[in-house]
Amino acid sequence: MLNLNGYIAVTHDEARQLVSAVDNLATLAKQRGYSLSPGVRAIRNTLADILTGADASSPVAEDRSALELAAQGTAWITTTEAAHRLSITPNGVRDLCRRGRLYAVKLKSGYAVAADSLDEYVNERKDR
Template identity: 40%
Template sequence: MMPARPESVQPLIATIAVPAPVARELLDALARLEQLAHDRGFTLAPHIHRIRADLAAALAVVTTDDRASTSVPDLLGDLLFRHDAGLVDTATAAQRLGITPGGVRDLCRRGRLPAVRRHGRYWITTDDLDALAAARASN
């Protein structure tokens, strides 16, 4: 974690240009992050609230051509969807199987545990995980 910077210290780069469609996606992702945090009893840090407010204010004054759109992978949305769809990551699978996350990755690489690889991570369905756990328990 970076140490807090005094307000009197100005960053070297004060502005970053982001296409409006990307800024909208970021604003939506921050809203989902805030809701996710709220659902778990947490709140976002004040500087994240400021970023969200600044982004919303900037978007309020921007007019864009909706035909010009830049797609940015929505990692947060993708992960939340996958969790809701019954997929777990290697850390969760490792806990359930009583092995290390590296052991789970090895099982996935060797095809003993079916998995989908997205964003550099393995995602395992809970059904496949339960089937492997049952098979290991019966041996």
């Protein structure tokens, strides 16, 4: 599992385990006359959709190497947070990512920007 400052990325194996655990919990709850909250059901359904490829807009890293890199201690921020720090739009941040000016991991919903890469970029701009 990986915290991407506002998002939590899980591997497919972890997502499958979570779906299974929630399904088991739902079964136990039903046996006792209870049901899962709508929020928990929504999370379970979102994970299941991602696993089947039905939700292409979810923030799941495209490859495991990106998750492994992040797990090594790299701090990540969203394009919105980076845009705020740079006083530009999130589209401007995405453009910097595409051009390689900022190191970022491509997610299905955008980019997660490496915080140290953003700091370096800010310092380069100050030195001009």
